[in-house]
Amino acid sequence: MMRGKRDANQTPLVAAAELMGASFLDLSQIRIEGAPDGLLGVAGIDQLVEFKNPERRERDPRSEGQKRFHRNWRGRRVVVVENIDDLITLLKAMRREGFYLQRINWKE
Numbered sequence: 001m002m003r004g005k006r007d008a009n010q011t012p013l014v015a016a017a018e019l020m021g022a023s024f025l026d027l028s029q030i031r032i033e034g035a036p037d038g039l040l041g042v043a044g045i046d047q048l049v050e051f052k053n054p055e056r057r058e059r060d061p062r063s064e065g066q067k068r069f070h071r072n073w074r075g076r077r078v079v080v081v082e083n084i085d086d087l088i089t090l091l092k093a094m095r096r097e098g099f100y101l102q103r104i105n106w107k108e
Contacts, residue, residue, distance in 0.1 A: 010037060010051040013087050017042075020091055034069030036078045042091055043098025047079055049090070054082040 006028065014024045022042040027035055036048040050070075052061045062070065062080070070078045081087050 006037070007051045007053040008055075009053050009083070013051060013081060013084065014038070016084060017087055017091065020088075022091060022094075032069070034063065034065030034067070036066075036069070040090070040094070043095045044101060045094040045098045047076060047090065047094055048073070050078050050080045052080050052082050 017024055017040060020042075022040050025039040025041070027038050027048075036050045038049055038051075040047045040049050050062065050066060060067070079086075079090055081090060
């Protein structure tokens with residue numbers, strides 16, 4: 001199955017995430033209809049992300065396959081990132097969560 005075209009804002013947003021200390025795993029070669037664009041990781045937290053270009057604004061810019069994947073995924077919900085503000089907000093939330101999880105004594 002052929003994956004759709006990459007949104008124009010994905011490359012600069014991934015570069016920004018990496019500059020802010022995050023890792024990014026490109027999932028474009030996953031052959032599952034509607035699979036998200038990638039997996040962001042920071043502070044021990046992983047997050048599936050779907051990049052969408054706000055300039056191509058539609059009512060819901062996700063394809064039907066993406067909507068189905070997002071609805072049926074049983075893990076953490078997929079986050080849609082449109083711009084640098086979305087990315088910064090997401091990375092801050094992931095760092096906060098990572099900080100609190102590191103404080104838990106998992107051996108008890």
